[in-house]
Amino acid sequence: MLETVPPGPRRVDSLPQPYLLFLGDIVEPAYAKTAFGLRDWAGERCVGEFACPGATVSTGLRNLTPAQAHAAGARAMVIGVANPGGQIPAAWQPALLQALEAGLDLIGGMHARLEAIAPLRAAAARLGRRLIDVRRPPPALAVASGRRRSGxxxxxxxxxxxxxxxxxxxxxxxxxxxxxxxxxxxxxxxxxxxxxxxxxxxxxxxxxxxxxxxxxxxxxxxxxxxxxxxxxxxxxxxxxxxxxxxxxxxxxxxxxxxxxxxxxxxxxxxxxxxxxxxxxxxxxxxxxxxxxxxxxxxxxxxxxxxxxxxxxxxxxxxxxxxxxxxxxxxxxxxxxxxxxxxxxxxx
Amino acid sequence: MLETVPPGPRRVDSLPQPYLLFLGDIVEPAYAKTAFGLRDWAGERCVGEFACPGATVSTGLRNLTPAQAHAAGARAMVIGVANPGGQIPAAWQPALLQALEAGLDLIGGMHARLEAIAPLRAAAARLGRRLIDVRRPPPALAVASGRRRSGxxxxxxxxxxxxxxxxxxxxxxxxxxxxxxxxxxxxxxxxxxxxxxxxxxxxxxxxxxxxxxxxxxxxxxxxxxxxxxxxxxxxxxxxxxxxxxxxxxxxxxxxxxxxxxxxxxxxxxxxxxxxxxxxxxxxxxxxxxxxxxxxxxxxxxxxxxxxxxxxxxxxxxxxxxxxxxxxxxxxxxxxxxxxxxxxxxxx
Missing domain, CATH: 3.40.50.300 (P-loop containing nucleotide triphosphate hydrolases)
Structure with missing residues (x-):
């Protein structure tokens, strides 16, 4: 058992919103489950969708460039695709960089981490943008206290x-x-x-x-x-x-x-x-x-x-x-x- | 649930042995539980003990310098102390560096990681020695299969x-x-x-x-x-x-x-x-x-x-x-x- 608690604040951070949904270059609707889930359950926080040339899958939301989405209030572009293997193809990089340039943070929930991609890391550092991997737990978790909570x-x-x-x-x-x-x-x-x-x-x-x-x-x-x-x-x-x-x-x-x-x-x-x-x-x-x-x-x-x-x-x-x-x-x-x-x- | 398995071999690595037990500068026997546990349960793999000037706690094993221990077959020095907070005091660094210089790897099981201490990291890199934190899990774990095993x-x-x-x-x-x-x-x-x-x-x-x-x-x-x-x-x-x-x-x-x-x-x-x-x-x-x-x-x-x-x-x-x-x-x-x-x- 780990007896020591790492230092730092303990809270759950909120993601930057609203979202622009990114659909990659996919042609198979089954891989867009994340984007569809966001449309269905968080539609009021999705300003539109964006995809690479050649993509055929759509959520039905309006098509916006990252710059248009930012002007419409978007604060992050979410990778709405979960392809087999959970990798981020090199073909997506121009679109991801375009989002960073337009003032959007990037949010990913795939196995591959956005931070592991050097060009994205460099662009985010230069532009003051964030690369957020939602699978990554907050840094300052404590062991459970077992104390009963109100509510x-x-x-x-x-x-x-x-x-x-x-x-x-x-x-x-x-x-x-x-x-x-x-x-x-x-x-x-x-x-x-x-x-x-x-x-x-x-x-x-x-x-x-x-x-x-x-x-x-x-x-x-x-x-x-x-x-x-x-x-x-x-x-x-x-x-x-x-x-x-x-x-x-x-x-x-x-x-x-x-x-x-x-x-x-x-x-x-x-x-x-x-x-x-x-x-x-x-x-x-x-x-x-x-x-x-x-x-x-x-x-x-x-x-x-x-x-x-x-x-x-x-x-x-x-x-x-x-x-x-x-x-x-x-x-x-x-x-x-x-x-x-x-x-x-x-x- | 994490659906992807990280690549790489899957096995449990053995630690370099036999050990030299390091007792730091402690004067409180209760903090030497790890060293006592090793003496009691792995005595045949402990060639001796080593401590900083001023330490008063002993396992009863013979006192050896890292060089003497290496000559006697030791391959690693183990931090045998678990002090409150799990930190590695700066006062231990000369002894830890001495062990690396003598050809011993360092093994720690405390909360503080050996690799987080820059002088140790530099010396280990220069000398080709290893800094091993036993709490750190192997890198290539898979989710359980549930398959029944023999034995x-x-x-x-x-x-x-x-x-x-x-x-x-x-x-x-x-x-x-x-x-x-x-x-x-x-x-x-x-x-x-x-x-x-x-x-x-x-x-x-x-x-x-x-x-x-x-x-x-x-x-x-x-x-x-x-x-x-x-x-x-x-x-x-x-x-x-x-x-x-x-x-x-x-x-x-x-x-x-x-x-x-x-x-x-x-x-x-x-x-x-x-x-x-x-x-x-x-x-x-x-x-x-x-x-x-x-x-x-x-x-x-x-x-x-x-x-x-x-x-x-x-x-x-x-x-x-x-x-x-x-x-x-x-x-x-x-x-x-x-x-x-x-x-x-x-x-």
Missing amino acids: MRLLTVGTDCALGKKYTALALARELRGLGVDADFRATGQTGILIAGEGIAVDAVVADFAAGAAELLAPDAAPDHWDVIEGQGSLFHPAYAGVSLALLHGSQPDVIVLCHEAGRETVLGHPDYPLPNIEEAIELNLRLGRRTNPRIRCAGVSLNTARLDPARAERLLAEESARLGCPVADPMRGGEPFRRLVQACLA | MRLLTVGTDCALGKKYTALALARELRGLGVDADFRATGQTGILIAGEGIAVDAVVADFAAGAAELLAPDAAPDHWDVIEGQGSLFHPAYAGVSLALLHGSQPDVIVLCHEAGRETVLGHPDYPLPNIEEAIELNLRLGRRTNPRIRCAGVSLNTARLDPARAERLLAEESARLGCPVADPMRGGEPFRRLVQACLA
């Missing part, structure tokens, strides 16, 4: 990775705000951080500080304020369960929502690992979460039914809700089941 | 931090080797790494790679080979439980030994957190450990009775063994209870 907290947890914990948290935070509740989405992964404009990539934090990062991310707040925290991984995942437990302990959630994908039976990429059933996943999260918040409860289930037709999805949500005795909704489909889930969170 | 594994787990998981693992490995069993102690913290001569400080690894580090640390082995893995933290610790779960999942232990200190009732430094009882701690470790090794079992309990007199300790070990229905021993006291615990591990 309400909700954490999305899952039976597995990549089945809707981020989207569920975003949808819940949006719905709560729509009801007049003072709620913040708290991002724990790179896409969430770009959407929220701040956050900590908990999985990129040194293990000893992971729970402490979750404490920092959802600090003391007003008694009726809700932090809606993006979950990571799963307590049942053979590689990432430690991250999930650190996030559960550090978040100290009052409420969890269990996320699952209809029909998924094994851990993504680990076919030898069957997923737990929903009841078991809820019970284990509650048992372990009780350690730092004895009042923890499960409000219901977020079921990803994207692969089902609407009628089949509706039937499944109703069946699962009756079987489990709690609200079961697909936030992407919304409707009455989702409203019941939100009410159960507030209950 | 047997034992992990010490605990109700809390700092109550004997490392000493229990060291004692078990020594006893197993004494019985002719092919056993290796696998270090997961800085002191353990210095003793073993290799290992990974799992708590210093980026959270996504912590379980992967445990997999790397205890790789495939012969069916009758035992890895005895040093545990870290506790599943019940509000700051470090994520590290403990990653280590449990990645270790895939066949056998756990639960470590506890007699009389400790709350988490060290967290008086609001009561410790779990022994049965609960065993049950939760088995339940979660079963995820990556369905054959996991608990061989017994290691009870730290250092604060009790011998008669009271003997009585308590017997009482707890009867109550729990399994071997309960204090490895530091050895004797019949410890032999029974070792036999239960092998059973």
Whole structure:
């Protein structure tokens, strides 16, 4: 265990905004998930899009040069592309340099770090611009204190990775705000951080500080304020369960929502690992979460039914809700089941 | 979750040995725990000790200059001191430079990094010597695969931090080797790494790679080979439980030994957190450990009775063994209870 705390302020910095979304030179829409996510969840903070010659993918936002975007209020250009390998092609450099010259900071969430590219580093230093890698944790994290904090907290947890914990948290935070509740989405992964404009990539934090990062991310707040925290991984995942437990302990959630994908039976990429059933996943999260918040409860289930037709999805949500005795909704489909889930969170 | 694996070889490097133990300028024996631990557990790899003028603490090993130690076979000088704050005082620099000049590498396990001290860095570069910070994880860790590995594994787990998981693992490995069993102690913290001569400080690894580090640390082995893995933290610790779960999942232990200190009732430094009882701690470790090794079992309990007199300790070990229905021993006291615990591990 690391006994010493590095010096310095401990807070989560906000990203420069609004954004210009950069689409690189891609022709495959699947690689633009980050840009689409920003358009869908942070549209009011996206002034437009920009791409290299030859790109065919568009978010539908207006096309602006970096200079036009800066004039329209943009303060950063975000790399909205997540291509396989997470590299930044040399072909993008003229566009990235153009953004720096136009007065925009650059924000990346890919594996490759902007700072590792010498021409960008030189231009940023010359122009006084910032190169921000959102995966890089803040420098002054502390180990978790375990101290109970004021305010309400909700954490999305899952039976597995990549089945809707981020989207569920975003949808819940949006719905709560729509009801007049003072709620913040708290991002724990790179896409969430770009959407929220701040956050900590908990999985990129040194293990000893992971729970402490979750404490920092959802600090003391007003008694009726809700932090809606993006979950990571799963307590049942053979590689990432430690991250999930650190996030559960550090978040100290009052409420969890269990996320699952209809029909998924094994851990993504680990076919030898069957997923737990929903009841078991809820019970284990509650048992372990009780350690730092004895009042923890499960409000219901977020079921990803994207692969089902609407009628089949509706039937499944109703069946699962009756079987489990709690609200079961697909936030992407919304409707009455989702409203019941939100009410159960507030209950 | 980090989807990309950094390039490079994946293995645990061994430290240069034998060691010369450096005691700084200390006059307080409690700060020399690292040197005493090396003398007690790796004495055959310690050629002597060296200190600054004015130091009064000794390990009892012969006093050698770095040049004499090098002539006697030493290949590195280890900073055997852990003073509060983990800093390296300027007063030590002449001695550290003397070791580099004499042909010894320098090994540190403190918070302060040897490489951060410019004169040491310059001298090491000039002389072709290495500055090794054992807390620094290897550069090419992968996320855990969850794949079952050949060979047997034992992990010490605990109700809390700092109550004997490392000493229990060291004692078990020594006893197993004494019985002719092919056993290796696998270090997961800085002191353990210095003793073993290799290992990974799992708590210093980026959270996504912590379980992967445990997999790397205890790789495939012969069916009758035992890895005895040093545990870290506790599943019940509000700051470090994520590290403990990653280590449990990645270790895939066949056998756990639960470590506890007699009389400790709350988490060290967290008086609001009561410790779990022994049965609960065993049950939760088995339940979660079963995820990556369905054959996991608990061989017994290691009870730290250092604060009790011998008669009271003997009585308590017997009482707890009867109550729990399994071997309960204090490895530091050895004797019949410890032999029974070792036999239960092998059973």
